[in-house]
Amino acid sequence: MLKKLIYRTVGILSAIIVTVHTNAQTAARSSQSLDGKWQILVDWYGIGNADDIARNKQPAGKNEFVEFSFDNSQTLDVPGDWNSQRNDLKYYEGTIWYKRNFDHQPETGKRSYLQFAGVSYRCEVYLNGSKLGEHEGSFTPFTFDITKSIKPGKNLLVLKVNNERREDAIPARKFDWWNYGGITRSITLAKVPDQHILDYFIQLKKGSLYEIRGWVQLNAKQQQQTITLEIPEAHIKKILTTDSNGRAQINFSAKLKLWSPGQPKLYTVNIYTANDTVTDQIGFRSIEVKGTQILLNKKPVFLRGISFHEEIPQRAGRAYSEADSHMMLFWAKELGCNFIRLAHYPQSEQTVKLAEQMGLMMWEEIPVWQGIQFTNPQILSKANNMLQEMIKRDKNRCGIVIWSLSNETAPSPQRNKVLAQMAHDARLLDSSRLISSAFDHFKYDGNQILIDDPLSESLDVLAANKYMGWYAKWPAGPGNVIWKSNFNKPLIISEFGAEALYGNHGPADTASLWTEEYQEQLYKDNINMFNKTPFLAGVCPWILADFRSPSRMQAQFQQGWNRKGLLSDKGFKKKAWYVMHKYYLQKQKQ
Ligand code: GCU
Numbered sequence: 001m002l003k004k005l006i007y008r009t010v011g012i013l014s015a016i017i018v019t020v021h022t023n024a025q026t027a028a029r030s031s032q033s034l035d036g037k038w039q040i041l042v043d044w045y046g047i048g049n050a051d052d053i054a055r056n057k058q059p060a061g062k063n064e065f066v067e068f069s070f071d072n073s074q075t076l077d078v079p080g081d082w083n084s085q086r087n088d089l090k091y092y093e094g095t096i097w098y099k100r101n102f103d104h105q106p107e108t109g110k111r112s113y114l115q116f117a118g119v120s121y122r123c124e125v126y127l128n129g130s131k132l133g134e135h136e137g138s139f140t141p142f143t144f145d146i147t148k149s150i151k152p153g154k155n156l157l158v159l160k161v162n163n164e165r166r167e168d169a170i171p172a173r174k175f176d177w178w179n180y181g182g183i184t185r186s187i188t189l190a191k192v193p194d195q196h197i198l199d200y201f202i203q204l205k206k207g208s209l210y211e212i213r214g215w216v217q218l219n220a221k222q223q224q225q226t227i228t229l230e231i232p233e234a235h236i237k238k239i240l241t242t243d244s245n246g247r248a249q250i251n252f253s254a255k256l257k258l259w260s261p262g263q264p265k266l267y268t269v270n271i272y273t274a275n276d277t278v279t280d281q282i283g284f285r286s287i288e289v290k291g292t293q294i295l296l297n298k299k300p301v302f303l304r305g306i307s308f309h310e311e312i313p314q315r316a317g318r319a320y321s322e323a324d325s326h327m328m329l330f331w332a333k334e335l336g337c338n339f340i341r342l343a344h345y346p347q348s349e350q351t352v353k354l355a356e357q358m359g360l361m362m363w364e365e366i367p368v369w370q371g372i373q374f375t376n377p378q379i380l381s382k383a384n385n386m387l388q389e390m391i392k393r394d395k396n397r398c399g400i401v402i403w404s405l406s407n408e409t410a411p412s413p414q415r416n417k418v419l420a421q422m423a424h425d426a427r428l429l430d431s432s433r434l435i436s437s438a439f440d441h442f443k444y445d446g447n448q449i450l451i452d453d454p455l456s457e458s459l460d461v462l463a464a465n466k467y468m469g470w471y472a473k474w475p476a477g478p479g480n481v482i483w484k485s486n487f488n489k490p491l492i493i494s495e496f497g498a499e500a501l502y503g504n505h506g507p508a509d510t511a512s513l514w515t516e517e518y519q520e521q522l523y524k525d526n527i528n529m530f531n532k533t534p535f536l537a538g539v540c541p542w543i544l545a546d547f548r549s550p551s552r553m554q555a556q557f558q559q560g561w562n563r564k565g566l567l568s569d570k571g572f573k574k575k576a577w578y579v580m581h582k583y584y585l586q587k588q589k590q
Pocket of ligand 1: 407
């Protein structure tokens, strides 16, 4: 029953929201950015009337007035969170109405789509006064076909955006990062031919170095349509034919330069039909597990990772620009990483694409974080929808090697059942990557920690978040821990660390929590533990930089920041940074 309900809900949702690739500016396609300054109305009590606001109602006569009017209203930048754009919105959780006009020149034989890269957290979209639909979830894209609602000349686009935390949201009411609200990623008006390439998936088959698999999906369910797939640099040209669903299978072998952190090779891939062309930069690599090892292109790889939130600490705001992505990823490369954990949600597409170009493997996850009601079918359909939207967006990004389903969810029969089903569904959508999920519930026995979470059966890679020396004492002295597992699978320590206020110094013993020296020693103790964990395939310190969180209000050291960063909120290196950097240099040489 539960599963049926989920699929029915998700099915309806995905029917409304299609994905149209317009990453290629070609003659067949065009796209217009709708970024910039949007007029806004802060709806402090959430009482705005959608019918009036969506059509930007004007006063009937000079003795009339409209209270919720955009005329002469203030503006906010799109993309961008509202919290960091205005002091009075720093903690704002509620509704803000956004409005802008745009011009449309009709083109025969074209369809028009509005693409939203991310709106935090839920929104309703109105075009020329009529509701197009709504979306829930801050971190995945959605698209509306507006071919029938767009009109020649001026069009009025209004969004109702709300970021209130709710029990039935994902994440739910309590989470350890800032609840940024707003149109935090770009909006694009895309025009594509009536008959167009709707979606495609091209990757190496899991465990193979030369078998290329995938498919191309047209928007029309027409069979016997010819599609050409070309990889010019490799002198590859394949003629594909669609089935009765408008889908053509890709299945051929080729010896290509494989993508890896040391050689992040991407190929220009052209896909075209009689009236449409899409171009993408695609890498080919194989990722698989063999016993307790992770194999990249058949060779064991150790994941030298770092976690980070989608936030620029110096601006105390959500990251959204190319420059933001560059800075975070440069920091990761400087630390010596070949792997990043995009915590705790799908980060921007430009961050994912840039990381891939820079040779960083990625863990990407949906924000199923700690307290989620696994018995609530509505919540489960939202989680499934976020999983589908994440995989749909990034399935062609070879840099992503792990999809993760959840973070620190408490073991229960219902949670195990739901996440096992989601692992199964993720593999149906994409059989080329590894599936994981970060645990933090373990049994201790003296200095032994046992991984026995039953969900592990459904995962390819085990992942453990453990803060020994910070939230709990070391069970038998610093670094004196032996990890045990009931499963013959690789382990990633997906979180560890301690808080330190940059510039706060003292002796490295428990008397001086919050000092750089305490954090530094804790990192050394963790590295001692890593060196005694034979089935360890990677580590991911928590976290790259101090980040904002309303959960962290300790007056002397936190003031609304989680201080577990290896970098301060200004980007300065703490002493622990150098410990991790040295460890990664040594691992790189092994
Ligand atoms: C948890 C959680 C993080 C959180 C961290 C912390 O493991 O996954 O989101 O920020 O611990 O307590 O700092």
